[in-house]
Amino acid sequence: MALRHFFLVIMVVSLWAFNNVAVKWGLQELPPLFLTLMRFVVVAIILVPFCRISRSQLRFLLPLAFTFGFMHFSLLFVGMSFTDAGTGAIVVQLGTPIAMLLAMAILKERLSPIQLLGIAISLSGVVVLTGSPTIPAWWVLLILLCSACGWAISNLIVKTSPPIKPLTLTAWISFLAIPIVGSASWIMESHQLYALSHAGWHGWFGILYSAICSSILAYSVWYWLLRKYNVNLIMPYSLLTPVLSVIMGVLVLGDSMNSFKIFGALLVIAGTAIAVINLRNLRMHARFPRLRLRRHK
Template identity: 75%
Template structure:
């Protein structure tokens, strides 16, 4: 990998990690569901004028608006309001092994014994994390796990859906999620407009960073890198996101560290790494880098 692309990868995972800090700042001024809705409004305004969808794609985008827009993002924003940025990022990282399990059960995709062991290690990490005081109640953990399931189910929908360009998908699912998230905010939250009008820079930073930096910029760079390099070379870097989120939470927000949080985070990240990293392909790339580069073209 070229050095400039390596730094681009690090920038992308850093943006995703810092997004948890930005959300925490945004929640100081705005209710979580309303913050989520405003995020979708900004993404839709930025992307919709430049993207088009077909009638065949609309049902799949509607499903993604619920699983990815409402289940994943809304519940993540609500959950972060009750825990710290790093813990939320680690729990939601379970979306990867959950997606692998769902693909195994529903799509009949094969899982090796090593991958199953990695998934079990990840799940054991959640059991350890549940003892951390950073998760104040079982229902907070349930919210974050449901958010992870929403992300996992979204992967299955994308796999079965007709081809949709990534930014087109991001823009239109955001647009279609606005009514669902907005209605839920209207039914369960109060004084949203007043909160927006009196929001400080933290509230607006939470909206704009999550929408523009995390969604539009980071995902654009990520998909560009995936087109240039093998998936098995790029995807493992995403495991840095929860690690950096924990570090940034401690340094920027003053989040605490305890033995449950450290041990549980390590188990989740280690287990996910074992489950997703194709060791055989990595070895081939290390031995025959030129051959690997030719194959991806």
Template identity: 75%
Template sequence: MALRHFFLILLVVSIWAFNNIAIKWGLLDLPPLMLTTLRFVVVALILVPFTRVNLHQLRYLAVLAFTFGFMHFSLMFISLNNTDAGTAAVIVQLGTPIAMLLAMVILKEKLRLVQLLGIAISLSGVVVLSGSPTIPNWWVLVLMLLSAFGWAISNMIVKKSPPISPLTMTGWLSFLAIPIVGCASWLTESDQITLLVNASWRGWFAILFSAIGSSIVAYSLWYSLLKHYNVNLIMPYSLLTPVLAVIMGVLVLGDSMNGFKVTGSLLVILGTAIAVINLRNLRMHAKLARFRYAGRSKGH
């Protein structure tokens, strides 16, 4: 892997990790559903005017607006309003093993024994995390798991949907999610306009960073890297996101650490790594890289 691409990967996962910090700042000024709605408004304003979709694509995007826009993002923002950034990032990471289980059941994709073991380890980490004081109520844990499930089921929908470019999907999904999340905010939250007018830099920074930095810039870089490298080589780096989110939460927000949080986080990340990383493919890529390096050395 070229050194510049490695640093780009680190930039992307750092942006995703810091997004949790930015959202926590924003939640000091704005209620979670309103913050989510404004995020979608900014993304849609930037992307929709420059992209087009047909009616067939629109049907899938309408479903994704609920599963990804409402279930994943809205419930994640609500969860972040009730727990710390690191805990939320770790549990939402369970979307990956949940997606693998759904693919096994719905798409009849086969999972190896080692992958099932990894998923079991991840789920055991949630059991440990449930005892952490950073999760004040059982319903907060349920919301985070539903957010992860929303991400997982969205992956199933994307696999079945007609081809849609990533930025087009992001823009139109955001546009279609605005009335769903906006109505939920109107029904359950109050004084939205007053809070927005009186919001400090933290609220506006959260909106813009989550929309532009995390959604548009980071995902654009990520998909460009996927064009250069095999998925099995790139995807494991995404596991750095919850690790960095935990570290940033402690350093930037002063989040606490306890035995439940440390042990549970390690189990979730380790289990997800075991389930996701294809060691056979990684060894093959490593051998290929050494072969290419040896060839260039002989050429010199």
């Protein structure tokens, strides 16, 4: 990988990690569901005018608006209003092994014994995290796990859907999720417009950073890198996101550290790495770097 592209990868995972800090700032001034709604509104305003879809794509985008827009993002923001940035990022990382288990059960994809071991290790990390004081109640952990399941189910829907350009996917999921998340905010929250009109820079930074930097900028660069390099070379870097989220949460927000959080995070991240990283392909790329570079020119 070219050095400039390596720095782009680090930039992307850092943008995603800092998004958890930005969301925590936004939650200081805005209700979680309403903050999610405003994120989707900004993304839709920027992207939808430039992204077209077909009727066949729409039938897959509608369920994604619920599983990804509401289940993943809305429940993530709700869960993070009760816990710290790092803990939220760690638990939601379980979306990857959960997606692999669902693919095995529903799509009949095969998993090797090593992958199953990695999934078991990552799930054991959640058991450890239950002892952390950063998770104040069992239902907070359940909300975050439902968010991870929303991400996992969304991956299965995308796998079975016709090809949709990544930014088009982002644009229309945001647009179609607006009435779903808006209705939930209207039913479960109050004084949203008052909170928005009185929001300071924390609230607006949370909205704009989450929409523009995390959703549009970071994903645009990430998908561009995936077109240039093999997935097995790029995807392992995404595991840095929860690690950086924990570090940024401690440094920027003053989040606490404890043994449960540290050990649980290590189990989740290490187990996910074992489950998703194709070591054979990585060794091949390390032995034949010139061949790989020529293939992607």
